[in-house]
Amino acid sequence: xxxxxxxxxxxxxxxxxxxxxxxxxxxxxxxxxxxxxxxxxxxxxxxxxxxxxxxxxxxxxxxxxxxxxxxxxxxxxxxxxxxxxxxxxxxxxxxxxxxxxxxxxxxxxxxxxxxxxxxxxxxxxxxxxxxxxxxxxxxxxxxxxxxxxxxxxxxxxxxxxxxxxxxxxxxxxxxxxxxxxxxxxxxxxxxxxxxxxxxxxxxxxxxxxxxxxxxxxxxxxxxxxxxxxxxxxxxxxxxxxxxxxxxxxxxxxxxxxxxxxxxxxxxxxxxxxxxxxxxxxxxxxxxxxxxxxxxxxxxxxxxxxxxxxxxxxxxxxxxxxxxxxxxxxxxxxxxxxxxxxxxxxxxxxxxxxxxxxxxxxxxxxxxxxxxxxxxxxxxxxxxxxxxxxxxxxxxxxxxxxxxxxxxxxxxxxxxxxxxxxxxxxx
Amino acid sequence: xxxxxxxxxxxxxxxxxxxxxxxxxxxxxxxxxxxxxxxxxxxxxxxxxxxxxxxxxxxxxxxxxxxxxxxxxxxxxxxxxxxxxxxxxxxxxxxxxxxxxxxxxxxxxxxxxxxxxxxxxxxxxxxxxxxxxxxxxxxxxxxxxxxxxxxxxxxxxxxxxxxxxxxxxxxxxxxxxxxxxxxxxxxxxxxxxxxxxxxxxxxxxxxxxxxxxxxxxxxxxxxxxxxxxxxxxxxxxxxxxxxxxxxxxxxxxxxxxxxxxxxxxxxxxxxxxxxxxxxxxxxxxxxxxxxxxxxxxxxxxxxxxxxxxxxxxxxxxxxxxxxxxxxxxxxxxxxxxxxxxxxxxxxxxxxxxxxxxxxxxxxxxxxxxxxxxxxxxxxxxxxxxxxxxxxxxxxxxxxxxxxxxxxxxxxxxxxxxxxxxxxxxx
Numbered sequence: 001x002x003x004x005x006x007x008x009x010x011x012x013x014x015x016x017x018x019x020x021x022x023x024x025x026x027x028x029x030x031x032x033x034x035x036x037x038x039x040x041x042x043x044x045x046x047x048x049x050x051x052x053x054x055x056x057x058x059x060x061x062x063x064x065x066x067x068x069x070x071x072x073x074x075x076x077x078x079x080x081x082x083x084x085x086x087x088x089x090x091x092x093x094x095x096x097x098x099x100x101x102x103x104x105x106x107x108x109x110x111x112x113x114x115x116x117x118x119x120x121x122x123x124x125x126x127x128x129x130x131x132x133x134x135x136x137x138x139x140x141x142x143x144x145x146x147x148x149x150x151x152x153x154x155x156x157x158x159x160x161x162x163x164x165x166x167x168x169x170x171x172x173x174x175x176x177x178x179x180x181x182x183x184x185x186x187x188x189x190x191x192x193x194x195x196x197x198x199x200x201x202x203x204x205x206x207x208x209x210x211x212x213x214x215x216x217x218x219x220x221x222x223x224x225x226x227x228x229x230x231x232x233x234x235x236x237x238x239x240x241x242x243x244x245x246x247x248x249x250x251x252x253x254x255x256x257x258x259x260x261x262x263x264x265x266x267x268x269x270x271x272x273x274x275x276x277x278x279x280x281x282x283x284x285x286x287x288x289x290x291x292x293x294x295x296x297x298x299x300x301x302x303x304x305x306x307x308x309x310x311x312x313x314x315x316x317x318x319x320x321x322x323x324x325x326x327x328x329x330x331x332x333x334x335x336x337x338x339x340x341x342x343x344x345x346x347x348x349x350x351x352x353x354x355x356x357x358x359x360x361x362x363x364x365x366x367x368x369x370x371x372x373x374x375x376x377x378x379x380x381x382x383x384x385x386x387x388x389x390x391x392x393x394x395x396x397x398x399x400x401x402x403x404x405x406x407x408x409x410x411x412x413x414x415x416x417x418x419x420x421x422x423x424x425x426x
Numbered sequence: 427x428x429x430x431x432x433x434x435x436x437x438x439x440x441x442x443x444x445x446x447x448x449x450x451x452x453x454x455x456x457x458x459x460x461x462x463x464x465x466x467x468x469x470x471x472x473x474x475x476x477x478x479x480x481x482x483x484x485x486x487x488x489x490x491x492x493x494x495x496x497x498x499x500x501x502x503x504x505x506x507x508x509x510x511x512x513x514x515x516x517x518x519x520x521x522x523x524x525x526x527x528x529x530x531x532x533x534x535x536x537x538x539x540x541x542x543x544x545x546x547x548x549x550x551x552x553x554x555x556x557x558x559x560x561x562x563x564x565x566x567x568x569x570x571x572x573x574x575x576x577x578x579x580x581x582x583x584x585x586x587x588x589x590x591x592x593x594x595x596x597x598x599x600x601x602x603x604x605x606x607x608x609x610x611x612x613x614x615x616x617x618x619x620x621x622x623x624x625x626x627x628x629x630x631x632x633x634x635x636x637x638x639x640x641x642x643x644x645x646x647x648x649x650x651x652x653x654x655x656x657x658x659x660x661x662x663x664x665x666x667x668x669x670x671x672x673x674x675x676x677x678x679x680x681x682x683x684x685x686x687x688x689x690x691x692x693x694x695x696x697x698x699x700x701x702x703x704x705x706x707x708x709x710x711x712x713x714x715x716x717x718x719x720x721x722x723x724x725x726x727x728x729x730x731x732x733x734x735x736x737x738x739x740x741x742x743x744x745x746x747x748x749x750x751x752x753x754x755x756x757x758x759x760x761x762x763x764x765x766x767x768x769x770x771x772x773x774x775x776x777x778x779x780x781x782x783x784x785x786x787x788x789x790x791x792x793x794x795x796x797x798x799x800x801x802x803x804x805x806x807x808x809x810x811x812x813x814x815x816x817x818x819x820x821x822x823x824x825x826x827x828x829x830x831x832x833x834x835x836x837x838x839x840x841x842x843x844x845x846x847x848x849x850x851x852x
Binding site for chain 1: 694695706
């Protein structure tokens with residue numbers, strides 16, 4: 001016990017001594033505005049940091065031809081020149097279990113800049129919180145991973161298993177970065193993704209995919225609108241029909257991890273547009289949305305259920321018999337992910353959480369997809385999403401992270417790595 | 427009576443002798459694609475024709491400064507260089523009543539060209555019908571007016587009152603051409619507009635105006651959509667609310683002229699767009715539509731009723747108390763027009779119709795606005811809309827007109843002009 005207590009003290013001291021350095025690192029990460037297509041600057045900072053830490057660094061741009069033909073490829077672009085993936089490996093001495101520490105470097109756009117109190121890429125710190133686009137989703141998590149590794153190095157602990165740190169592109173657009181890392185051969189016995197869970201454990205992640213519906217009408221002059229059929233009115237029937245499906249799908253979910261979540265797997269209607277003249281009856285409306293996929297079903301099963309449901313519109317209104325609504329799946333897609341909450345890696349992470357935080361972790365299913373779906377589905381890697389940021393601020397103005405959570409998260413992860421990979425001297 | 431019968435024969439013979447010439451004229455009018463901003467070519471043909479007929483020709487471009495500041499100005503543009511109005515006057519000998527013969531030269535765009543069997547500007551004739559964009563709305567009516575004047579000239583009839591032929595721009599965009607003609611001083615004791623009524627008489631015309639609504643929501647990630655408020659869902663409440671207003675307004679209409687019309691003054695929802703990301707809860711939806719205005723009410727009264735009704739959304743859903751829907755009137759607007767069906771000009775036109783066609787005319791209220799609203803509202807000119815084309819084909823692919831209707835219409839109008847303006851020798 002004495003050696004373990006000492007080790008914990010050393011890790012804690014090491015993290016404490018590095019706080020200012022990590023705050024600085026997080027700020028320059030945030031300032032390196034790494035929206036889709038502009039990841040190179042931030043990745044250069046990651047490379048520099050990994051090299052200073054003495055890790056084996058691997059930098060590559062996903063091969064467009066190979067990646068776009070993969071069945072799980074989904075992105076709004078098909079060319080990745082200038083958008084490198086970065087991996088840093090801390091090689092183990094052998095005989096231990098390996099771990100992937102995965103975080104994405106891409107951030108969503110800042111949106112309406114006038115809604116930000118400070119510049120979206122300021123990285124300004126106030127009352128223990130750092131502000132900026134991407135600070136919670138998920139550069140705060142990324143520096144927590146780096147800090148965990150640095151603390152282990154500082155404590156002179158030689159791990160048996162490999163630690164594979166991944167700074168990937170394209171998570172916000174469907175996971176091409178993590179898919180590329182899997183195709184490059186990076187596998188491990190477990191993985192942590194420190195997306196903003198507010199320190200909760202998410203062993204299961206909701207998948208999601210985008211759909212587009214075309215709803216038809218019949219044009220006429222607005223002054224004799226009764227001679228036409230409004231595609232806007234018909235689209236209201238379609239949207240209500242989809243809300244029914246959402247209810248049916250969610251009523252069937254009994255997993256206790258979803259107990260506190262009002263709608264475990266929502267179907268979100270995100271966009272609508274239709275008609276081209278105020279004085280004409282609109283003959284076409286397009287509806288776009290996000291379809292939540294349960295961790296217990298496949299993408300294919302979810303697609304089939306939606307397809308059958310849309311066909312049933314004709315039961316509500318014979319119009320749809322003659323003019324069926326067309327359903328298209330397009331753009332981004334995040335695979336669902338699932339890990340048995342009783343898996344040994346979850347148990348270990350939970351134990352370390354209790355030791356560091358002094359209370360058991362809250363365990364839930366995530367309301368959004370992460371790259372965890374790809375790691376479990378393609379790599380069969382047990383994956384837990386656990387990070388310091390807060391979901392409510394991701395993708396919104398005045399995004400922030402509480403810095404103390406970054407440090408606590410790093411401490412939990414450092415101890416988890418040591419026990420999972422094995423301490424050569426321990 | 428004998429002289430009258432002879433006059434009728436002469437007019438009929440004159441029209442018959444000019445059929446081929448008029449078909450040719452209509453074809454070149456149609457071929458001169460005169461969409462908004464491109465009216466000059468077609469107007470040149472009108473000028474040439476009027477000069478050949480020996481009329482006093484007046485050509486001018488509406489003065490941007492003067493016209494745009496007028497309270498009834500409504501257009502999608504504010505500059506009219508290159509878009510001339512044309513007026514041709516057949517001066518009377520004096521002591522008679524004057525008449526305006528008003529037709530617009532502008533046509534709406536052809537739309538999806540693939541839906542046309544022939545080129546939209548072909549002017550091809552098949553089975554007694556000419557096809558092309560603008561042939562029914564309303565170049566067929568325009569040539570009927572020219573033919574009526576030519577027949578009177580051919581019969582060597584000297585009229586006492588002036589005949590003022592107007593080929594105006596911008597009817598499809600809110601009436602700037604007719605407004606400009608009124609401001610230039612053109613007035614008369616009566617007016618005919620041969621818009622496509624399919625030979626019905628429209629002494630009353632529905633006005634209309636465009637509105638735009640902004641419906642607010644609250645953004646959130648689609649995976650936790652219950653944390654947001656969907657502006658698309660709220661817009662469905664707004665659209666249903668407007669349908670209620672449409673019902674209330676139409677239930678109150680008792681005018682027998684609307685007896686056969688399912689919805690006398692429709693409110694048409696023509697366009698919708700909202701949201702900017704399938705995975706986000708949309709926080710703004712914009713709805714655009716056309717608000718029908720009864721001949722018995724003013725534009726201002728109709729606007730006020732809509733404004734009050736939109737305010738009452740808060741009674742249905744407290745959301746609208748905190749985030750009121752904003753209402754904006756924009757773009758095109760057509761004033762309602764109304765003439766007492768017992769007016770002497772209506773009686774005369776009806777008598778002439780019976781003489782030529784052999785049956786009484788069908789009298790209805792028009793389901794759409796015309797420049798008649800401006801002529802009655804600003805010029806206090808008794809106006810009847812009566813023309814040869816068919817409404818159902820206006821603004822649609824494969825627009826056509828039955829050529830025999832053009833000739834019959836010209837005959838009715840020629841006799842009406844003679845009796846209204848007075849025959850110097852008669």
